[in-house]
Amino acid sequence: MLPNWDERSNTIAHLLNPAFCGEVIRRCMFAYQKEQKTAMPFQLAFLILPIVLHKENRERLPKTSGKNFISWIEENQIIKKDLPNIIKNINSFTKESIMFLMMYKIIIINESGNFEAIAKGKILSYENEVVECYKKAELLGKLLAKAGNSQFIFVNLGIKP
Template identity: 70%
Template sequence: MLPNWEERPVAVAHLLNPAFCGEVIKRCITEFQKIDKIGLSFQLSFLILPIILNKDIRESLPKTSGKNFITWIEENQILKQELPILITNVVPYTKEALMFLLMYKIVKINDKGYFESITKNKPLTEENEVVECYKKAELLGKLFAKAGASQLIFISLGIKP
């Protein structure tokens, strides 16, 4: 359970607020759906924030979706050490962001149990770290969709979903 807003450190409250985290997740889901219409799996949603919010991992992502996600994992073996800890630390914020998205009807859970974005991504015009996070989240959605089954992604990362 997350602490009340008044008890959260200011930096944590700003960086990990559900609106920002939700937008990162929603952008990933939206781009995923452009390639794989079924929607993003519940399990994969827990990889988005740890990959995008960690600057070193985010910057190591490929420049385009042309690169295979599994190959990227193999080239960045440090992920297998760092990512499980990051995922564990960010799980409550991912859950909070997903509840925010569902509550405000920004995403929905479809008949097959996958996340679907209801709203479209607005074009990004500025250049700053927030926009970089949004762009990389969109790229990550494409990479996830092209990687195949979520189980394959987790196996490649050495993580049990």
């Protein structure tokens, strides 16, 4: 579990706050469901922050959604090496952000047990890196939607869901 807000460093509190991380997750889920015409499987939500917020992973993402996610992973083997630890380290922040989104009814868990993004937001005038995170989250959602089922994605990442 995460420490109370007054026990968190200012850097962690600012960079990994549930509103920002939640918006990254929501944008990815919304792009996924728009592309796939179905809600995002629960376990895929735990890939979003480790790929989008980790600067090296984010910068390695392709420029467009025309790239196949699995071939992108094969071309970027270093991601497979580091991703399990990044997921483990950021897992609590993912859970906190999902709870935040659910509390405000921005996402729901549908009858199939998948995440469904309810609200669609606009990019306001933010710093370049924030906008980049939002855009890369949307790109990741499209890539994951085209990649196949979640088990196939995790197998290709070398991770047991």
